[in-house]
Amino acid sequence: MSTSEMTAQQERRGAVELTAAMLLSGTIGVFVVQSGASPFNVVFYRCVFGAAFLGLYCLIRGFFKNHGFTPKKLGLAALGGVFIVFNWAFLFESYSKTSISVATVVYHTQPFFVVLLGALLFKDRITAHKAGWLLVAFLGLILVAGVSASDFSAGGAYLTGLGYALLAALFYGLSTIITKRVTGVKPHLVALVQVLLGIPLLLPFTRLGQSAHLGSGWGWLVGLGFIHTGIMYVLMYSAYQKLPTPKIAVLAFVYPAAAMVCDWAVYGHHVTWTQALGIPLILAASLGINLGWRPRLRSAATARAATAAPVTPVEPAAAPRKRTAV
Structure with a gap:
């Protein structure tokens, strides 16, 4: 088998x-709601069962040998873990106050928080095309939110849910820019550190006494730990090593699509026409940010040159030069 064939097979x-990992991600909301536990209890047990799975997986694969951690890297992984576990808690809280569909789409504004946080914390430059995509995402967010006058007079639960989803996206962005600086360490080990940290971190917010009455809810909590924090992460990290960035960015949108299908199939929730108009704006803007899309504008001089009479090339047989990627 040639190298190109092997590469294609790997891709x-x-x-x-x-795709399998993103489909699993889309079912997270159903597992959270069906467990019947409070958001902080859900995240606590997700960390407990997730740590058990990832710890055993890392042990079997021999990842603890030559782990690559230094005190600085371990500290960064732990700091990222603080934001990732509270990101889960706020997202799960948002489900009950909005819907799984709305919360997931609003939560998908994560890439824009990464851009904004990079500019704020690391002085990264926001280019004109990035600013344009941020504006598109903001317009999409307004449409998806679907806020009406009644939402202000009904106790504000829906608005609070939207705020939780945005806060979850912000915390995910903070975790992303911190964890990206942990290099030379298996991502499975970084994830293990983060869920292990989540256990004592969330314990003060967890009402363990409520767990005795969960009944069948335990099965959903175990599933969140083993399936969504174990199997799903293993699939994602394996796929990231085989795929180019554009394909990763495109396939990531299986997640919100699967979440909306699950929300409709299980709970009968569906988005309105107005919200349906906003969803593609957010998704397109997210792709634009991740893939660096920018408009290719032709200058007036280029336009005039295109309409002028063609000039006979001096060396018609010469091979064309490679164009630099934009």
């Missing part, structure tokens, strides 16, 4: 793995 396998 196909990676695409299947990432």
Whole structure:
């Protein structure tokens, strides 16, 4: 088998793995709601069962040998873990106050928080095309939110839910820019550190006494730990090693699509026409940010040159030069 065939086969396998991981992500909301536990209890037990799975997986794969952690890297992984576990808690809280569909789409504004936080914390430059995509995402967010006058007079639960989803996206962005600086360490080990930290971190917010009455809810909590924090992460990290960034960015949108289908199939929730108009704006803007899309504008001089009489090339047989990627 040639190298190109092997690469194509690896990419196909990676695409299947990432698609499966994103489909699993889309079912998280159902597992959270069906467990019947409070958001902080859900995250606490997700960390407990997730740590058990990831710890056993890392042990079997031998990741603890030559782990690559230094005190600085371990501290960064732990700091990222603080934001990731509270990101889960706020997202899960948002489900009950809005819907799984709305919360997931609003939560998908994460890439824009990464851009804004990079500019704020690391003085990263926001280019004109990035600013344009941020504006598109903001317009999409307004449409998806679907806020009406009644939402202000009905106790503000819906508005609070939107705020929780945005706060979850912000915390995810903070975790992303911090964790990206942990290099030379298996991502499974970074995830293990983060869920292990989540256990004592969330304990003060967890009402363990309520767990005795969960009944069948325990099965959903175990599923969140083993399936969504274990199997799903293993699939994602394996796929990331096989796929180029554009394919990862595109396949990531299986997640919100799957979440909306699950929300409709299980709970009968569906988005309005106005919200449906906003969803593609947010998704397109997210792709634009991740893939660096920018308009290719032709200058007036270029336009005039295109309409002028063609000039006979001096060396018609010469091979064309490679164009630099924009």
